Amino acid sequence: MKWTQVFAAALALLAGTAQAAGPDRELVVCADPNNLPFSNEALAGFENQIAALVARDLGMTLRYLWWAQRRGYARNTVNEARCDLWPGIAQGVDALATTVPYYRSSYVFVTRADRPLKGLTLDDERLRRLSIGVQMIGDDAANTPPAHAVARRGLTQNVRGFMVYGDYEQPNPTAAIIDAVASGSIDVAIVWGPLAGYFGQRTQVPLRLDQVTPTIDAGQWPMSFDISMGVRKTDVELRRRIDEVLRKEQPAIRRILHDYGVPLASQ
Known part of the structure; x- marks a missing residue:
């Protein structure tokens, strides 16, 4: 085998190793499978679109944990480590750490x-x-x-x-x-x-x-609320990274909300 082929093979091996060990991993989002306009199993809700935007910018693969939103939702999903992120919660809820708001x-x-x-x-x-x-x-x-x-x-x-x-x-x-x-x-x-x-x-x-x-x-x-995403209180770095995405993608998020007819409120 020529040295160029050996070198190319080594680069390919290194690239594969780097990809496997890199930052790309799953972002597991908990969502309700029958809760339009927010989310559903067909991914037709605006929270589905915003979650996809966040996962893309984080370089992570999006996966869902479907769970009907009832009392105990945070306890049974995010806080049980079954998922990483709950979109669409009021900023400052006690059960979770909340991101910067992305709409009001x-x-x-x-x-x-x-x-x-x-x-x-x-x-x-x-x-x-x-x-x-x-x-x-x-x-x-x-x-x-x-x-x-x-x-x-x-x-x-x-x-x-x-x-x-x-x-x-x-x-x-x-x-x-x-x-x-x-x-x-x-x-x-x-x-x-x-x-x-x-x-x-x-x-x-x-x-x-x-x-x-x-x-x-x-x-x-x-009668008005700032809406954020929730993560476990120990996921400080994940929250920081999501905050960055939400700030950066505000124009795109506003377009999504407009398409779904979401009325935005001032303070």
Whole structure:
């Protein structure tokens, strides 16, 4: 064998060794398989697209751990080391270390565009004459901010509750509250913005979205949230690297959010 062939073979061996020992490894993302517009098993959610962007920039292979988002989600996934990353959580949650936020959204009032209900606020007297759809968790102490806000105003007789998780046996289980507005079975819904923006674009009847105000009700119920990604508290270096990607890719992330109709909120 000529020395050039030996040298080429040695380079190939070294390259293969370097690739095997290099930074390329799996990034395991935990996500819900039936939770559009955020994620699903067909990778059709905006969190799927953003996770792919992060994995690409990190030089890592993306793999999913599918797990329905219920109570104990962080404990059973990220904190059990079954996955590395949970996209789409409120910044500063106690259970995980959170990255820099990559978007901010809010709860919105959803009404039919053909009804004179533009500009609703939580203190609008019109709400006392309307049927109001509100996302519920079930335990009053852990309910959604809008559920607390309408209860504080004595509007519970007007409320029709829709469970945050929906009927998980059905595709797009969280869309029911939007469909109820479109069909006219309720007058107005108070819905987390990304969900409202996505499904609101897909109804046959045009809908109107108005940001819920006041943005902090009674000084304790925020209606807007910064959204981050969560990692284990010990994964300091991974969080640092993801922070860099999220800052760098803000224009691309904004385009993805726009394509999915996600309403962005200011502070």
